[in-house]
Amino acid sequence: MRYINKKAGQNNETKTAPIDLPISKSLQDNIDALSTLLTGCSDVVMKPFTFGQEVKVDGFLIYFDGLADRREVEENILKSLTVELNMIPQDELSQVNVFDYLQQHLVTMAELKTLASIQEVCEHISSGDTVLLVNGFDRGLVAGTRSWQTRPIDAPENEVVIFGPKEGFTETLRFNTAMLRRRIKSSNFKMEHMVMGRITKTDVIIGYIDGIVPPAMLEEVKQRLGMIDIDGVLDTEYLAEFIADHRTTIFSQFEHTEKVDRVCAHVLEGRIFIMVDGSPMVLVLPVSFPRYWLAPEDYYIHFIPASLFRLLRFTAFCIALLLPSLYVAVISYHHEMIPTALLLTIVAARQGVPFPAFVEALLLEATFELLREAGLRLPRAIGPAVSIVGALIIGDAAVRAGLVSTPMVVIVAFTGIASFVTPSYNAGVIVRIARFAFLVAAGVLGLLGIMIALIIMLIRMVSLSSFGLPYMEPIAPFNWREMSDILLRRPWYRTIRRPYMDGMQNIVRQKSKENTGG
Amino acid sequence: MDSLSGVSVFEGVKVLLRRWLQYLLILFLPLLCGCWNLVDVNDTAICTAVGVDLTPENNILFSLQLAKPAPLPITGANETQMLAVTIEGQTAGAAARRMNLLLPRIPLYEHANSLVIGEKLARKDLAYVIDLAIRNRHVQRNMLVFVSSGSRAADILHTPMPLYPNSGFGLNNTINLQKDRLLKYQPVNVAQLVRELSTPGIEPVLPLVESSTLNGKDTLKLNGGAVFKGRKVVGTLNPYEMMGYQWIRNPRLQGGLLTITVPGSTDKVSLELLHMQQKSSLHRTSSGDLQVNIQLTADFDFFEQKGAEDVLNRPRVQDLQQAANEEIKRQITACISKAQGMGSDITGWGALIYTTEPELWAELKEDWEQLYPGIEYSLQIETRILSSSLTTKSFPFH
Numbered sequence: 001m002r003y004i005n006k007k008a009g010q011n012n013e014t015k016t017a018p019i020d021l022p023i024s025k026s027l028q029d030n031i032d033a034l035s036t037l038l039t040g041c042s043d044v045v046m047k048p049f050t051f052g053q054e055v056k057v058d059g060f061l062i063y064f065d066g067l068a069d070r071r072e073v074e075e076n077i078l079k080s081l082t083v084e085l086n087m088i089p090q091d092e093l094s095q096v097n098v099f100d101y102l103q104q105h106l107v108t109m110a111e112l113k114t115l116a117s118i119q120e121v122c123e124h125i126s127s128g129d130t131v132l133l134v135n136g137f138d139r140g141l142v143a144g145t146r147s148w149q150t151r152p153i154d155a156p157e158n159e160v161v162i163f164g165p166k167e168g169f170t171e172t173l174r175f176n177t178a179m180l181r182r183r184i185k186s187s188n189f190k191m192e193h194m195v196m197g198r199i200t201k202t203d204v205i206i207g208y209i210d211g212i213v214p215p216a217m218l219e220e221v222k223q224r225l226g227m228i229d230i231d232g233v234l235d236t237e238y239l240a241e242f243i244a245d246h247r248t249t250i251f252s253q254f255e256h257t258e259k260v261d262r263v264c265a266h267v268l269e270g271r272i273f274i275m276v277d278g279s280p281m282v283l284v285l286p287v288s289f290p291r292y293w294l295a296p297e298d299y300y301i302h303f304i305p306a307s308l309f310r311l312l313r314f315t316a317f318c319i320a321l322l323l324p325s326l327y328v329a330v331i332s333y334h335h336e337m338i339p340t341a342l343l344l345t346i347v348a349a350r351q352g353v354p355f356p357a358f359v360e361a362l363l364l365e366a367t368f369e370l371l372r373e374a375g376l377r378l379p380r381a382i383g384p385a386v387s388i389v390g391a392l393i394i395g396d397a398a399v400r401a402g403l404v405s406t407p408m409v410v411i412v413a414f415t416g417i418a419s420f421v422t423p424s425y426n427a428g429v430i431v432r433i434a435r436f437a438f439l440v441a442a443g444v445l446g447l448l449g450i451m452i453a454l455i456i457m458l459i460r461m462v463s464l465s466s467f468g469l470p471y472m473e474p475i476a477p478f479n480w481r482e483m484s485d486i487l488l489r490r491p492w493y494r495t496i497r498r499p500y501m502d503g504m505q506n507i508v509r510q511k512s513k514e515n516t517g518g
Numbered sequence: 519m520d521s522l523s524g525v526s527v528f529e530g531v532k533v534l535l536r537r538w539l540q541y542l543l544i545l546f547l548p549l550l551c552g553c554w555n556l557v558d559v560n561d562t563a564i565c566t567a568v569g570v571d572l573t574p575e576n577n578i579l580f581s582l583q584l585a586k587p588a589p590l591p592i593t594g595a596n597e598t599q600m601l602a603v604t605i606e607g608q609t610a611g612a613a614a615r616r617m618n619l620l621l622p623r624i625p626l627y628e629h630a631n632s633l634v635i636g637e638k639l640a641r642k643d644l645a646y647v648i649d650l651a652i653r654n655r656h657v658q659r660n661m662l663v664f665v666s667s668g669s670r671a672a673d674i675l676h677t678p679m680p681l682y683p684n685s686g687f688g689l690n691n692t693i694n695l696q697k698d699r700l701l702k703y704q705p706v707n708v709a710q711l712v713r714e715l716s717t718p719g720i721e722p723v724l725p726l727v728e729s730s731t732l733n734g735k736d737t738l739k740l741n742g743g744a745v746f747k748g749r750k751v752v753g754t755l756n757p758y759e760m761m762g763y764q765w766i767r768n769p770r771l772q773g774g775l776l777t778i779t780v781p782g783s784t785d786k787v788s789l790e791l792l793h794m795q796q797k798s799s800l801h802r803t804s805s806g807d808l809q810v811n812i813q814l815t816a817d818f819d820f821f822e823q824k825g826a827e828d829v830l831n832r833p834r835v836q837d838l839q840q841a842a843n844e845e846i847k848r849q850i851t852a853c854i855s856k857a858q859g860m861g862s863d864i865t866g867w868g869a870l871i872y873t874t875e876p877e878l879w880a881e882l883k884e885d886w887e888q889l890y891p892g893i894e895y896s897l898q899i900e901t902r903i904l905s906s907s908l909t910t911k912s913f914p915f916h
C-alpha cells in the first residue's frame with residue numbers, strides 16, 4: 001500500500017521525540033512535552049494547580065479519565081494538597097523539601113513511587129495511575145489509583161461444571177491474581193510480573209509455586225518470553241505461539257483455561273501458568289496430551305463414578321476420532337466384518353444413494369462442521385433456529401431425497417455428540433481436524449489406511465514435547481504409576497505423589513509415615 | 519522492496535515449497551494404489567448359502583442363495599427374503615465367477631454360513647470343491663457344511679425355511695440350536711472338515727439335509743449323517759446312530775435330551791444331559807489284541823415323565839440310571855457297528871493309535887482299512903441322575 005501523503009526522501013521522525021525526554025525541572029517544559037504526546041487523547045485529564053500558602057508551589061496532575069478512580073484523586077491528592085497542607089506548620093515547608101514532604105506526609109496513599117522520565121509518566125497514566133509533577137523537581141510522583149469498570153466475576157461459559165468451584169477469570173489481571181492468591185495462601189506461590197508488547201505495554205504474570213516447579217523449566221519459560229518482540233499482546237495465545245516447542249502442529253502444547261481452581265490444581269502439580277492482562281484465558285504449561293482427557297470435575301466427585309466417566313470419555317474420544325472412518329472403511333472394503341443382519345439393514349438403507357460411502361461421509365461431516373461453526377458465532381436468539389434448520393430440516397430432507405443414507409446420519413450425529421464429550425477444547429480441535437484425515441485414509445485404503453494414518457499421528461505425537469515434557473507422557477514413556485490417574489481417577493488418599501516432571505523439586509504430595517522423601 | 523531482498527524472499531519461498539512438496543508427495547503415496555479392492559456395498563449381494571453339485575457331464579453346478587434386503591422401514595423381518603441362483607461351470611471357482619453373467623452384483627461369500635454339498639458330488643469326490651474352500655480367502659472357515667439328501671444342492675437352496683428370511687442362515691441356526699437342546703447332529707464347519715479329511719485315521723460325518731413339507735409348504739429338515747470314507751460318501755447314519763456318534767466323538771457335551779423306557783413298564787422318561795465326559799484309550803486284551811476302551815460319565819437332570827408311576831425314589835432312580843446306561847450303550851454300539859460295517863473310521867480310533875502309539879500306527883496304517891472293522895472295544899458308562907427340576911416327586915394323581 002502506498003501512502004498518499006508520504007513524499008520520497010521525507011523523514012517524518014523528529015530528532016528527539018518528547019517521549020524520550022527525562023522529566024525536566026521546569027514544570028512548563030513537562031506540560032508542553034506531555035501535551036504534545038497526548039494530543040488527540042480526549043480522555044486525558046491534565047490539571048495544573050497551585051498549592052501552599054506561604055510557599056506557593058505549582059503542581060500538575062495528570063490521569064486518564066475512566067481508568068483512575070476520580071474520587072481517590074480528589075480525596076487523597078487534590079484535597080490533601082490544597083486543604084490539609086494548610087493545616088501543618090508552614091515553617092517546616094520550604095521550596096526545597098516540598099517534594100519529599102509530599103511523598104512522605106501529604107499524599108495519603110499506600111502505593112507511591114517516583115518517576116524520572118516522561119515515558120514512565122505515560123506508561124503509568126495508561127495503567128490508571130495518577131502522576132503528580134511539581135515545579136522545580138525532575139521527579140514525578142505516581143499514585144496508584146487504578147480503578148475501572150469491568151466484567152463481574154462469573155462462571156466461565158465454555159467450561160461448565162456441575163460440582164466444584166465455578167469461579168472464572170475476568171479480563172482484569174489484578175482480580176485474577178487476587179482470586180488465585182485467595183486459594184493458595186502460601187508465600188511460595190509466586191506471580192512474577194513482566195511487561196510485554198511495545199505499544200500495548202501489557203502486564204503479564206508468570207505464576208508457579210517455588211519449591212515444586214522445575215527451576216530449569218521456569219528459567220526457560222522466562223527466557224523464551226523475554227525474546228518476544230511484539231507490538232501488542234491481547235491474549236495469551238499471542239505468547240503461546242511464540243514460546244511453544246513445536247510451532248507448526250495442530251497439537252496444542254498448552255492448556256487454556258478460564259477456571260481458577262483448574263489453574264490452582266496445575267500449579268500444585270508443579271506447572272507454570274501465564275496470564276495476560278485483558279484476557280481471561282490462562283495458559284498452563286507444560287501439558288501432555290493424555291491430560292486433555294481429564295476434566296477438572298473428575299476430582300470433585302467420588303473416584304468410582306469419576307473413573308467410569310473417564311472411561312466413557314476416553315471411549316467417546318476414540319469414537320469421535322475414528323467412527324466415521326471405520327464405518328467408511330468397513331462399508332467400502334471389509335464387508336465381512338459386519339454382522340450379516342446389520343449389513344442387510346445397511347444395504348437396505350443405502351439402496352439408491354448416489355454417492356459412495358466416502359463422499360457421503362465427507363459431505364455430512366463437512367455439513368456438521370459448518371453447522372457447528374455457524375452456531376458458535378450466532379447470537380443466542382438465532383442459535384436454536386440454525387440447529388433446527390441444520391439438524392432437522394437438512395438432515396431429514398437429505399435422507400428423504402435419498403442423497404444420504406440413514407446409517408450415515410446416525411454415525412455423523414453420534415460422532416458429533418461424542419466429540420462434545422472431550423473436556424478440553426484443544427483436544428476437540430485435534431479430533432475435528434484429524435477426523436477428516438482419517439476419513440480420507442479410510443476412503444483410499446480402508447482399515448489399512450486408518451492404521452497408516454493412526455501410526456503417522458502417533459509418530460507425530462510422540463515426537464512432540466511441551467517444554468521438554470514428552471507429549472504422550474505417561475503413555476510414552478510409559479509410567480504405570482501415573483496411568484492409574486489417566487484412564488481411571490485415582491482416589492485422593494492414594495495420590496501420594498505429584499505427576500512426575502523432570503527436574504521437579506518436590507514430588508511428594510502427602511507426607512505419610514512410609515513416604516518421607518521425594 | 520529492493521531487488522536484493524526480493525530474490526531472497528523468492529528463494530525462501532522456493533525452499534519452503536520444496537519442503538512441503540516432499541511432504542505432499544509422501545502424503546499422496548497411498549493414493550497411488552488407488553482405492554484398491556474397493557467394493558461399494560451398493561454393488562454387492564449378500565450371500566447366505568452356497569451349494570455345489572455335479573451335473574451329469576461332470577461339471578460343477580454352483581448355486582447361491584442371496585439375501586434380498588428388505589426395503590425400509592423393515593416390516594416383515596421373518597418373511598422370506600431370499601433368492602437362489604444356479605449356474606454351471608467347469609470348476610467351482612469358474613462357476614462362481616460365471617455367476618456374474620446373470621447377477622448384476624458382486625456376491626459377498628464371506629457372509630454365507632452354510633455350504634450344501636450335493637449328494638451326487640459327495641458320492642463322487644469331495645476333491646472337486648475342497649480345494650477352493652481352503653484356497654479362496656472369501657470362504658469363511660466357520661461356514662457349516664451339509665450334504666443334501668435325496669435332492670440336488672440347488673433344490674435345497676431354493677427351499678425356504680419357516681420364520682426365517684432365508685434358509686441358509688436358518689439351516690445354520692437349526693443345527694446349532696438342536697445341538698444344545700436335542701443332541702442329535704454335530705455341526706461341522708469347513709475348518710473341521712478339512713482337518714478330518716487331511717488327518718489319517720479319522721473320517722468325517724456330515725449332517726444330511728433333505729427337503730420335507732410343513733403345512734403343505736416345502737421346508738428343510740436335518741435327517742441323519744453322511745459317512746465319508748476317504749473323499750467320498752460311503753453310507754449314512756440314521757438319527758439314532760447319529761446320537762451314538764455324538765457320545766463318542768465329543769470329549770465333553772452339555773445339553774441334549776435322552777429318552778428311555780422305564781424298566782418294567784412302557785412309560786417313557788426324558789432326561790436332560792447336564793454334563794458328559796468321554797475318554798477313549800487304547801488297551802490290549804489278554805490275548806494281545808488291540809482294544810479301544812471308552813469311558814463315559816454322564817450327569818442327567820430328570821426332565822419329564824410320560825406316565826404316572828412314582829419313579830423318583832432311590833431304587834427306581836437306580837433303575838432309571840441303569841436304563842439310561844443301556845440306552846447310551848445301545849446307541850454307541852449301533853453307531854460303531856454301522857461304521858465298522860462300512861469300513862469308515864468315523865470313531866477316530868486310527869488317530870487315537872497315532873497319538874498314543876505312533877510306532878504301532880506306522881505299522882498299521884497301510885492295512886487300517888482292513889483292520890478297522892475287526893477292532894474290539896469296551897464301554898464303561900456311568901450315568902447319574904442328579905436332580906429333578908422344580909419338583910422332587912412324580913405328579914400326585916389321585
